[in-house]
Amino acid sequence: MSLKLGVIGTGAIGRDHIRRCTQTLLNSQVVAVTDIDLEQAAKVVAELKLDAEVYPDGQALINSPQVEAVLVTSWGPSHEAFVLAAISAGKPVFCEKPLAVTAAGCRHIVDAEMAYGKRLVQVGFMRPYDEGYRALKAIVDSGQIGEPLMLHCAHRNPTVGEHYKTDMAITDTLIHELDVLRWLLNDDYVSVQVVFPRKSSKAQAHLRDPQIVLLETARGTRIDVEVFVNCQYGYDIQCEVVGETGIGKLPEPSQVQLRSGAKLSNAILMDWKDRFIKAYDVELQAFIDGVRAGQVAGPSAWDGFAAAVAADACIEAQGSGQIVPVSLPPRPAFYG
Ligand code: NAI
Ligand code: ISE
Numbered sequence: 001m002s003l004k005l006g007v008i009g010t011g012a013i014g015r016d017h018i019r020r021c022t023q024t025l026l027n028s029q030v031v032a033v034t035d036i037d038l039e040q041a042a043k044v045v046a047e048l049k050l051d052a053e054v055y056p057d058g059q060a061l062i063n064s065p066q067v068e069a070v071l072v073t074s075w076g077p078s079h080e081a082f083v084l085a086a087i088s089a090g091k092p093v094f095c096e097k098p099l100a101v102t103a104a105g106c107r108h109i110v111d112a113e114m115a116y117g118k119r120l121v122q123v124g125f126m127r128p129y130d131e132g133y134r135a136l137k138a139i140v141d142s143g144q145i146g147e148p149l150m151l152h153c154a155h156r157n158p159t160v161g162e163h164y165k166t167d168m169a170i171t172d173t174l175i176h177e178l179d180v181l182r183w184l185l186n187d188d189y190v191s192v193q194v195v196f197p198r199k200s201s202k203a204q205a206h207l208r209d210p211q212i213v214l215l216e217t218a219r220g221t222r223i224d225v226e227v228f229v230n231c232q233y234g235y236d237i238q239c240e241v242v243g244e245t246g247i248g249k250l251p252e253p254s255q256v257q258l259r260s261g262a263k264l265s266n267a268i269l270m271d272w273k274d275r276f277i278k279a280y281d282v283e284l285q286a287f288i289d290g291v292r293a294g295q296v297a298g299p300s301a302w303d304g305f306a307a308a309v310a311a312d313a314c315i316e317a318q319g320s321g322q323i324v325p326v327s328l329p330p331r332p333a334f335y336g
Contacts, residue, residue: 006032006067009074099304106305127180130279146244234268302335
């Protein structure tokens with residue numbers, strides 16, 4: 001039997017996840033959708049030829065007996081309330097990042113899930129499902145490059161809209177690195193600092209871009225992440241791990257190498273949807289399979305909380321320019 005899904009938010013990623021659940025993945029069916037823009041929700045149902053009902057709001061969708069599991073793909077500030085409502089209804093919920101926009105919001109979800117007594121929440125951190133990051137982690141875990149000492153990373157977008165503010169470089173963009181690098185190193189952050197290089201003339205007037213985030217982990221590994229969201233040339237994710245005896249680097253997405261017009265070139269992707277397309281497929285299939293098997297796994301509410309604690313410290317560091325401690329409480333046994 002297919003898992004009956006309800007989707008809250010039919011914007012860019014909501015639509016993309018609905019498409020993959022109905023056209024690419026196995027054992028799922030989208031039976032319910034909603035959006036604050038109900039016309040848009042209805043349009044998505046028509047365009048993707050779904051046999052799905054449009055619900056008036058997220059709460060009604062979560063409470064519907066037709067819906068067995070929920071995908072939350074609305075704007076970040078609405079996530080906390082929808083995830084808490086799904087937990088109250090005892091329904092598994094896949095929530096896009098960020099789990100909540102503050103660490104306090106994520107903590108509410110962690111507490112509610114622990115009180116429920118069983119994992120219901122998977123956070124949409126897809127990079128741990130990416131083949132390249134998995135291959136890099138296998139190298140780090142094998143000890144082949146010795147202990148990781150330093151990481152040099154970059155998260156670059158061609159451009160962003162006027163709505164994008166300086167703090168979103170942390171909550172919307174860096175949040176992926178805050179999750180995947182903890183997972184890659186099996187370590188937690190203890191401090192952060194944010195420095196601002198010369199501003200790009202291509203950046204929006206109100207936006208400080210680029211930024212460099214400096215992280216230190218409990219084992220003393222130092223990480224620099226360049227966040228540059230108006231780099232113009234492409235969507236480019238870089239991660240290099242410098243170990244004691246060698247260096248491991250995230251592979252480039254596979255592209256045809258082109259010899260033409262007296263040039264040797266590789267295309268660079270422009271869109272995050274294409275860069276991580278397989279990882280999104282694998283993470284959502286894992287959620288569907290996990291729910292059907294009665295065991296939700298993957299990035300947990302605790303991982304969402306840990307990333308948010310570091311994100312809160314980064315926002316403080318953006319304002320102060322100082323080194324800010326990251327104080328993550330011990331992981332509860334509930335989260336393994
Ligand atoms: P978007 O703006 O294209 O779509 C969001 C949709 O949610 C809009 O249609 C909006 O009307 C709807 N919405 C907002 N509040 C709502 C509410 N209370 N109830 C119902 N619908 C509501 O945004 P996008 O890019 O699709 O992002 C959505 C979420 O997914 C964000 O949290 C974002 O950070 C995350 N995201 C994650 C990605 C990833 O790589 N894992 C990639 C892109 C987005
Ligand atoms: C977007 O919201 C995402 O989550 C993408 O994965 C990210 O790389 C991009 O920079 C964000 O805007």
